[in-house]
Amino acid sequence: MIQEQHAERCRLYAQWKEFEWPILQDRMTSIGLTEVPVAVLIDEHGIVQSTRPNRKQIVELVATNSPAPSSPAPPLADKWNDPELILAGQGTDDWQVEHLILAGDAFLKRNEVFSAIDCYKKFLDAEKSTSNEKLTELIPEVQFRLGVASRVRYDSNQSKQSGDFGIAADWWTRAREGNPNQYIWRRRIEQYGPRQIKPYPFYDWIENAVADISARGETPIELTVRLSGAELALPMKQDLPATSAKNPDPSAKTELLDNGQVSFSKSLVPSRVKTGETVRVHLQFDPSKDIKWNNESTPMQVWINGSDQGTCSTQLMQVNNAKTAVSKESRVVEFDFQTKENSSDVELTGYALVNICEDESGQCLFRRFEFKIAIPQE
Amino acid sequence: MATTTQRLAVTALAFFLATVYISPDISAQKVIRQYRPVKGEPHLDFSFPDIRDGKLKKLSDFRGKKVLLLHFASW
Numbered sequence: 001m002i003q004e005q006h007a008e009r010c011r012l013y014a015q016w017k018e019f020e021w022p023i024l025q026d027r028m029t030s031i032g033l034t035e036v037p038v039a040v041l042i043d044e045h046g047i048v049q050s051t052r053p054n055r056k057q058i059v060e061l062v063a064t065n066s067p068a069p070s071s072p073a074p075p076l077a078d079k080w081n082d083p084e085l086i087l088a089g090q091g092t093d094d095w096q097v098e099h100l101i102l103a104g105d106a107f108l109k110r111n112e113v114f115s116a117i118d119c120y121k122k123f124l125d126a127e128k129s130t131s132n133e134k135l136t137e138l139i140p141e142v143q144f145r146l147g148v149a150s151r152v153r154y155d156s157n158q159s160k161q162s163g164d165f166g167i168a169a170d171w172w173t174r175a176r177e178g179n180p181n182q183y184i185w186r187r188r189i190e191q192y193g194p195r196q197i198k199p200y201p202f203y204d205w206i207e208n209a210v211a212d213i214s215a216r217g218e219t220p221i222e223l224t225v226r227l228s229g230a231e232l233a234l235p236m237k238q239d240l241p242a243t244s245a246k247n248p249d250p251s252a253k254t255e256l257l258d259n260g261q262v263s264f265s266k267s268l269v270p271s272r273v274k275t276g277e278t279v280r281v282h283l284q285f286d287p288s289k290d291i292k293w294n295n296e297s298t299p300m301q302v303w304i305n306g307s308d309q310g311t312c313s314t315q316l317m318q319v320n321n322a323k324t325a326v327s328k329e330s331r332v333v334e335f336d337f338q339t340k341e342n343s344s345d346v347e348l349t350g351y352a353l354v355n356i357c358e359d360e361s362g363q364c365l366f367r368r369f370e371f372k373i374a375i376p377q378e
Numbered sequence: 379m380a381t382t383t384q385r386l387a388v389t390a391l392a393f394f395l396a397t398v399y400i401s402p403d404i405s406a407q408k409v410i411r412q413y414r415p416v417k418g419e420p421h422l423d424f425s426f427p428d429i430r431d432g433k434l435k436k437l438s439d440f441r442g443k444k445v446l447l448l449h450f451a452s453w
Contacts, residue, residue, distance in 0.1 A: 001449045007429040013452035014429070024426035024435055031424050032413035038449040040415050044442050046423070048415045053446070062444050073420030075438030080407050081425050098409045109427055109434060138409055191453065202453035231453075 003029050003036065003184050005151060005191075009203060012221045016209035027152075028145045030105050035183045045069055083107045083115065097126045097135055101142055108145070113153040120146050140178030144185055147171035155225050165282060166267035173270040193230040193269040193280020194336040195313070201233035229334045230269075230280055245316040248301050249368060254353060257367035261291045261356060264371045274378045276341040281373060285331045285352060292328050294355040294364045295321035302333045304350040304373075310339040312348075326357055337375060346375040421447070 002010050007025045014023055026033070041050040041057060043066035050057050079085045083106035089095045104119030120142050127135040147168040154164035172189050179185065191202050206227070213220040263286045273279040283302065287293055293300070300319040304312050313336040322329060339346060349372050357364040415421050425436045437445070 001426070001447065002429070002451055003449070004451055004453070007427075010452045011429050022435055023429045025429050026424070026426050030410065031422060032410035033449055034412060036449050036451050040421065040447040040449075042421050042437075042445040042447055044444055046420050046438060046441055048417050048419055048421050050417060051415055058446060069420070073423070075441070076423035076425055076436055077407075081434055099407075101409045102407055109425075137411070141409060141411060187451075187453070200453075205452075 001026060001033075003027060003033060005148065005188060006155070006223075006225050008221060008223055008225065009206070012206065012209055012213075012223060015218070015221055016205075016213055028105055028108060028148050029182070029184055030145075033184065034181065046073055081106055081109070083110075083112075083119070087119075097123060097130070097132075098138060100126065101138065101145070104142075104145060104149075108149055108152070111152065111156070113149045113156065116149045117146060117153075120149065140175045140182075143171045143178065144175035144182075144188075147175060147188070163265050163267075165284075166265070166271065169267055169269045170271035173272060176270075189270060191231045192228050193282070193334065194278040195230045195280065199230065199233040202231040203227055204233050226332060228280075228282065245314065247303055248316070248353060249303070249351070252351075252368065254366065254368035257354065257356075257365075257369040261288050261358075261367075262286065262352075262354060262369050263288060264369070266371075266373050268375060272376060272378050273339060275339050275343045278336050278338040279375060280334060280336050281348075281375070282332060282334050283371070283373070285354070285369070287328050287356060290358060292326035292357050293322065293331070294325075294357045295323070295327055296325050297321075297355040297364070297366065298353075300331060300352060300354050302350065302352045304335065304348055307337075307346060307348055308340075309343040309346040310337050312337050339375070339377065343377060345377050346373075348373040348375065 001024050003026055004010055005027050007027075010023060010025070013019075039052055040048060041053040041061055043049050043061060045066060045068055047066065047069060049061055049066065053061075080102060083103040086099050086103040086106060089099060100119045100123040104116045104123070107113075107116035107119060123135075123142050124139065127139065147170075150164045150168035150171060154168060169189070169192060172185065176182065176185050176189060187200075187202075190196065190200065206223070210220045265284045265286075267282040267284070269280045269282065285300070299321050302317045302319070304315045306312070306315065315335075317333040317335065319331045319333060337346070337348065349370070351368050351370045353366070354369055355364065355366050410422070413422055421437060423436060423438045425434050427433065428435050437447070
């Protein structure tokens, strides 16, 4: 069982390690796991024989037949995988408001994210209109699920919505505030930033895995979700060394891009930061419908102006060109911003130098796209 | 040949069984905030997608087999 957000990474891991057993994904932490790793030995009747078993216990259990229980526990009814059936119970005597959460989970397991988000939000609305403490206790659980669903939507090419990554980070931040002891929730946020003083090597193994699998003559499973800088213990290759962090266009001589040819969104992890603390800023640039990136010129550069409210981990970032002559992928850069003690709300300014081509005329342009980044302080 | 009374009894029984086993009794399942398996007790049954094919699998699908349930992360 894994609780990771991105199943494809574990698929690659399983391919690398040649695991052949089933691996199930509970990205919502819906069975209430708060830490990993945890091992449980279960006999052929579904009875727990040991928690944290050692090798001897495992060998013994495999070698012996366990006595059957007098009344076997019934398996999970299939109706709990049917969100429509769960929701059909509304208005009946058996209905409980928390069934909205279970319906949301059932939708999310099918990747029906819009319906899942709808169910979770209905629970939060219903909770507001009651004074039921048991429902209030479930709020962090729902906030975490909303983060999961929003991030799934962000990663989905079919239903990507602008700002979903930032929304996910905000829900996760709130969930963690409601239950700071949930280790898996803490790690979920940490993997997206900011980079720790001693970064955790979440996915540093990926490079070795791809090399080893290829050396075996196999094709490594393709990863579609980009790794963020905080998921690697080593700095991201996009960060240029501080010694070369010179403002590439200090006098703003490059012509401005201001006709909506490029859209911009920012996500902050965590979504709210106290003064003196660090936030990871993810900036995403997308070409509009009729525009493409021109990959036959200089790479895109992103510059962040200095601020007296804090310090950037890097001011100059670069996005390498795709291999094709033109492309339309989202381009993401990241950096950490450490706020000063007693700082007020921060507004960073910066710009990106982009090479784009217009579809109709085929005209290619080199332009400066300016942006602002608001970082609210708590 | 069944009498009218016997037919009525069978019909009533069938209706009773249909009510008990087919109507959506959704009172049993709860949202779990923290689960700790207990030795000697049945493990909570669950259903999640397999990362390889996306198909839902239940823990109870493995009844009849010994299971080493390992909660882990590739990070």
